[in-house]
Amino acid sequence: MSDRSYSISELAAEFGVSTRTIRFYEEKGYLSPRREGQRRVYSAADRARIRLILRGKRIGLSLAESVEIIDLYHSHGSDAEQRSLLLEKIEERRQTLKQQQRDLRAMLGALDEVEALCRDATGQTGPETATLAGANKQQTQG
Amino acid sequence: MSDRSYSISELAAEFGVSTRTIRFYEEKGYLSPRREGQRRVYSAADRARIRLILRGKRIGLSLAESVEIIDLYHSHGSDAEQRSLLLEKIEERRQTLKQQQRDLRAMLGALDEVEALCRDATGQTGPETATLAGANKQQTQG
DNA sequence: TGCCATGTTTACGTTAACGTAAAGGTAATG
DNA sequence: CATTACCTTTACGTTAACGTAAACATGGCA
Numbered sequence: 001m002s003d004r005s006y007s008i009s010e011l012a013a014e015f016g017v018s019t020r021t022i023r024f025y026e027e028k029g030y031l032s033p034r035r036e037g038q039r040r041v042y043s044a045a046d047r048a049r050i051r052l053i054l055r056g057k058r059i060g061l062s063l064a065e066s067v068e069i070i071d072l073y074h075s076h077g078s079d080a081e082q083r084s085l086l087l088e089k090i091e092e093r094r095q096t097l098k099q100q101q102r103d104l105r106a107m108l109g110a111l112d113e114v115e116a117l118c119r120d121a122t123g124q125t126g127p128e129t130a131t132l133a134g135a136n137k138q139q140t141q142g
Numbered sequence: 143m144s145d146r147s148y149s150i151s152e153l154a155a156e157f158g159v160s161t162r163t164i165r166f167y168e169e170k171g172y173l174s175p176r177r178e179g180q181r182r183v184y185s186a187a188d189r190a191r192i193r194l195i196l197r198g199k200r201i202g203l204s205l206a207e208s209v210e211i212i213d214l215y216h217s218h219g220s221d222a223e224q225r226s227l228l229l230e231k232i233e234e235r236r237q238t239l240k241q242q243q244r245d246l247r248a249m250l251g252a253l254d255e256v257e258a259l260c261r262d263a264t265g266q267t268g269p270e271t272a273t274l275a276g277a278n279k280q281q282t283q284g
Numbered sequence: 285t286g287c288c289a290t291g292t293t294t295a296c297g298t299t300a301a302c303g304t305a306a307a308g309g310t311a312a313t314g
Numbered sequence: 315c316a317t318t319a320c321c322t323t324t325a326c327g328t329t330a331a332c333g334t335a336a337a338c339a340t341g342g343c344a
Contacts, residue, residue: 009290017332019291024332038292038339059245060202062330069249090253097250103201104246107211108239111232151320159302161321166302180309180322204300 006042014047015054025053030067059100069093148184157196167195172209201242211235 012019025031026040031049033040049070056066072086154161167173173191175182191212198208214228
């Protein structure tokens with residue numbers, strides 16, 4: 001509940017993005033900090049919103065998608081019709097997130113395997129133990 | 143171990159992408175199917191590679207990143223220097239994947255919460271129960 | 285008072301990952 | 315043999331998500 005406020009470069013530094021990025025989000029309507037004179041001043045809520053947007057980015061959502069989900073948090077004040085539509089969207093989103101979890105687990109498992117193969121290769125010969133694929137060995141890739 | 147082969151539209155249909163997409167991957171050097179006359183003919187290995195690329199896409203990797211990882215599977219034939227560099231890359235990638243897992247769990251948990259709030263709202267009044275953020279209630283977003 | 289850090293707006297540039305359209309080859313089929 | 319279905323290449327267009335640069339404002343400090 002700290003209601004201190006933040007400058008743009010402060011937030012940019014905190015989240016490891018450029019100030020341009022933060023202004024861009026505003027340009028697109030995803031953010032609207034208050035102004036003091038012409039300077040932008042960000043509240044704790046603005047800050048939380050940025051954090052959420054970036055979290056969305058990290059799992060491959062577009063900004064629009066992130067914001068859509070984030071706004072689900074605020075929309076539960078409407079009527080029953082609205083609400084069921086919302087539940088629908090939630091379910092839909094949940095499905096793709098679950099798929100991502102599966103993909104992630106597969107990737108991590110695969111990395112573990114490669115690592116094991118790597119570490120075990122303390123003098124081995126066996127090259128043809130490939131677990132996954134064997135197409136397209138290329139070397140130069142401009 | 144089925145070594146049947148596939149046409150481009152066959153694979154496109156199977157994976158739910160356009161033929162342009164598959165040709166694009168080849169254009170970029172990520173794929174190189176054999177030819178029969180001028181037609182592209184895809185092997186089971188080509189098919190597996192496409193599957194992996196798309197899996198990478200689903201978790202937010204760029205094509206280049208996906209391919210880099212995929213090629214880790216094939217590279218474990220080299221010397222010790224190569225191998226340790228590879229392990230480094232694996233560890234790096236594992237970190238970002240783990241971060242994604244955390245982000246995903248957070249998102250899913252959040253969706254569960256919203257859903258519960260939604261379902262419980264069978265006549266409630268409480269609006270100020272917000273768990274996450276409260277900034278920027280906007281309505282039109284062109 | 286002059287400079288410097290930090291901010292602002294405006295606007296054009298860039299990259300990835302395809303979409304889309306045009307113009308044509310080829311094999312089977314009615 | 316013309317049509318249809320599927321393929322090909324070439325090439326320009328598009329969108330998202332910023333990068334980059336120019337030109338200007340402003341508060342604080344030596």
